[in-house]
Amino acid sequence: MNNLYKMVAKTLFGFEEILAKELRDLGAQKVEIGNRVVSFYGDLGFMYKANLCLRTAIKILKPIISKKVRNEKDLYDFVKNIHWEEYLSLEETFAIHATVNSTIFNHSQFISLKTKDAIVDRFREKTGKRPNVDLEYPDLSIDVHIQQDLCTVSLDSSGGSLHHRGYRTATNIAPINEVLAAGLLLLSGWDGQCDFLDPMCGSGTMAIEAAMIACNIPANLNRKEFAFEKWLDWDLDLFEKIEEASLNKVRDFHHSIIGVDKAPSAVRKAIINVENANLNDYIKIKEGDFFESTKEIEGPLHIVFNPPYGERLEIDEEKFYSQIGDTLKQNYPGTNAWLITSNMEALKHVGLRPSRKIKVFNGKLEAKLVKYEMYEGSKKAKFQN
Template sequence: MGSNFKMIAKTLFGFEEILAKELKNLGASNVVEGTRNVSFEGDTGFMYKANLCLRTAIKIIKPIHSFPVRNEKDLYRKIYHMDWLDYFTVDETFAIDATVFSDEFTHSLFVSQKVKDAIVDKFRDVEGKRPDVDVKNPDLQINIHIHKNACNVSLDSSGNSLHHRGYRTATNIAPINEVLAAGLLLLSGWDGQRDFLDPMCGSGTMLIEAAMIACNIPANINRKGFAFEKWPDFDEVLYEKIIDASLKKTREFRHKIIGYDKAPSAVRKAIDNVENANLADYITVQREDFFKTKKQSEGPLHMCFNPPYGERLDIEMENFYGAIGDTLKQGYPSTNAWLITSNLQALKYVGLRPSRKIKVFNSHLESRLVKYEMYEGSKKAKYQNDTL
């Protein structure tokens, strides 16, 4: 499949460690955690597999050139002298995504414009005409990263963010990002070895990601496509082999995954999305008000949910979060309950002491993923039984 090369997987803040673990489990080498990214090495087949299988990656980019840069003329000249015909033709489209952390370069749009000018001028001089820019669906997405005076040029192998799994066609007011949902589940220790409940499931994202983890289904198996499929060196036969090999590693799931929501519209949307993901055999969605429910199953239960924050949904925080705590205490023994919220004040109303708090971000909102351990009987009795 060819020799190894460096790649970078971008992710959300707080997910670097679990993304690094995912990469190692897939077989990546030289895995190094950064901030919101993890670098690694692999061959072309592994690049395909990373895009297909990683649950907590947003993008997989392939660095192709790096150089020191002093000013805009220097940037233009060095981009111009790259061999762009190795990557796409004059009849194909391209787009530039620039990120800058530099005193010399302070505007990413300006950098994007300079890079675009250099590329089209190079094609015009060599081919006699220029390629077109298409920011929505380019044949080649070019990533420019300038930090101080170092410029890195990469190709985006993913295209649209990898949170676009392909199964979600219906959403509610405040849907959770698929990568965020998968990361929260992995941080919570979900491994498919017990029953699972999302008591406020909305459009079903947490349920679907939980089922895909439990069954070891590739995260992006339902996705329409990746940017690398448009590259001139795309190996379709190799890609099909990667898909087949990944699907052979799926496993059976013998527990229950259940979602509750009290809104009929949310239940309908969740059911539609579950069917789109081909997971109806594993997931049950019911119209229920969590605050009127009790644990239905025997044995341990894993709960993970994304309650309203008050950012986009109007709720009365003190009563709402107090009811979460009361419901867990009164109706959910033998349950590890995890929830994410950006309203840190609201956590005080739950009335339970969390055993863990993990800092994460939901979009721009600094949030906490918190764990409440609900024991069968009192915690003191549980401790005494464990020590006998």
Template sequence: MANNYKMIAKTLYGFEAILAKELLDLGAVDIKQGNRMVSFVGDKGFMYKANLCLRTAIKILKPYESFKVNSEQELYDNIKKLPWEDFLDVNGSLAIDSAVHSEIFTHSQYVALKSKDAIVDRFREKFGKRPDVDLDFPDLRINIHIEKNNCNVSLDSSGDSLHKRGYRGATNIAPINEVFAAGLLLLSGWQGQCDFLDPMCGSGTIPIEAAMIACNIPPNLNRKEFAFEKWKDWDEDLFEKIEESTMKKVRDFHYKIRGFDKAPSAVMKAKENVKNANLSDFIEIEQQNFFQTQKENEDYLHMVFNPPYGERLEINVEEFYSKIGDTLKQNYHGTHAWFFTSNSEAIKSVGLRASRKIKLFNAGLEGRLLKYVIYQGSKKASKN
């Protein structure tokens, strides 16, 4: 326990509880949910594991220092006095991300610039030279968060957002974020317990995330790098051991995962992404217009999808969502269908009563994840 320290996993609104459960299942301790974040305690190996295995985390931050700031000068002075040479060589490179919710500081970019000045000035005074700024592949990525006059400085262990899994080479016109896709699946209760269908799969993100959940494959296995690999205390042997132990927990899957899309270009991209993720054995992508399909058998089907809602793809919303409702009702008995939409008019057009509505945000758009239980034959008493 002596080597344990507090960390913060950042996430999207509405995913805090499922991220907390993921952390608990991985073995984290002292888990506390916040707003779009969950704090937890673990050691260096657990930090590696969290980056590799968490499906609904965007970043894993290692808090470094906290202090009060009431002016630009106080921010500069407090940042400058920290021993940055413990983490970064003078010939290395850095990048700073910042977020501010404060009346004193109103521009996050200015806070990042002021913090960068403080760090490079410290190096210049101590060593006569300074590290470079590299926004894409820095040796050290620093996160500054100011809430009112509280400043929290953290080391970003992830680097690029963890939604960049590494399997998606090709996307369609409105791709869904991988973390958002995984969150929808986990909120829907998907664990690989039956056949699965995404009837409007686009570039294949939801079926890919569904297969990784079903087979218990670490979501970030295909990533090229994490920020912690450039840290001075990087332990490659430890990381490889953790990677090896997570791969031992991969399980087989005996049902079908399918994705439909009516656009040939989307089908081609989805197949390419499935191949990149090494999941071709588990996922079938087909060119199909969902409105002309029906359920293949009497077995229970789990459906999760992200239909267009008129923001980035032009559709007649009323007609389109009415067709979704009709197709489910007539052709997909014995299905639990979940979909997300940010169009409130669309929900009215479905013509079915949702048994659950969960408020979420996708790319800044507020919407609802809806659950529709399509009964086999007449409606039976059921616990949803």
């Protein structure tokens, strides 16, 4: 138990419960839910596994130390007393990301600057030299979080946000964030036990995430690198063992996953991204207009899609959303259809009563993930059987 330590996984609003479940399923200890974060305990190998496998985490932080600070001198002294030479050498670079929720401190840039000064001054006093800052590709990413007067300094084990999966090289005007897509799929109950359709697939993100969930493929398998690979305690052998063990849990998928878009350019990009993710065997991308389509398969169908919002893509909202409702009602019996939108007014024009509404955020836009259940025959008949 001695080699277990506390870590914090950051996530998007509304995904805390599903991230906590992911962590428990992976084997995390002492999982606790916070606001857009879930804390847990694990060892070095588990930190590697969390970065590799979690679908709804944005970053995995490893807290070093917390202390109450009342002013900038307290902050400076606190940071300067941390044994930075255990984490960083003179030849390496570092970067600081600060978040502040405090009445004492109100400027995250100022906190970053003070933290940088304290680290640099510690090295100067001890060695006469200092490590450099590199905001783009640092060897060590440091996270400083101040909640009122409590300052927590952490190492960022992920580096760039974990939504950068590594497979998406081609994008459209308004691509959906990969973590958001995975979270929506998990919230919708997608588990790979039936056929799947994204009827407005854009660059293919939803279909790719759906396939990775269905086959239990590690979310960040295609990612180029994680920040922990530059740490002084980086253990390549251990990481390769974790990766191999995770790949041994990949399972077969015996249904179809289809992504459709009416824009030829989107279809081309989606095909490239599916190829990058090595999922050609599981996903079919094709050109087509959802409003002119019908359900092509027998049996249950799971639909999850992200229609244009009118925020970044021009649409006639009333007509567009009423067409969504008409198409689902007339052409897609035996379907659970989920869609995300931030346009609550347009949603009214779907003309169907949602059976679920879940509040989420798409970037800074408050949105709803809504579910429409399309029954085979009439709803009345279903409940009489």
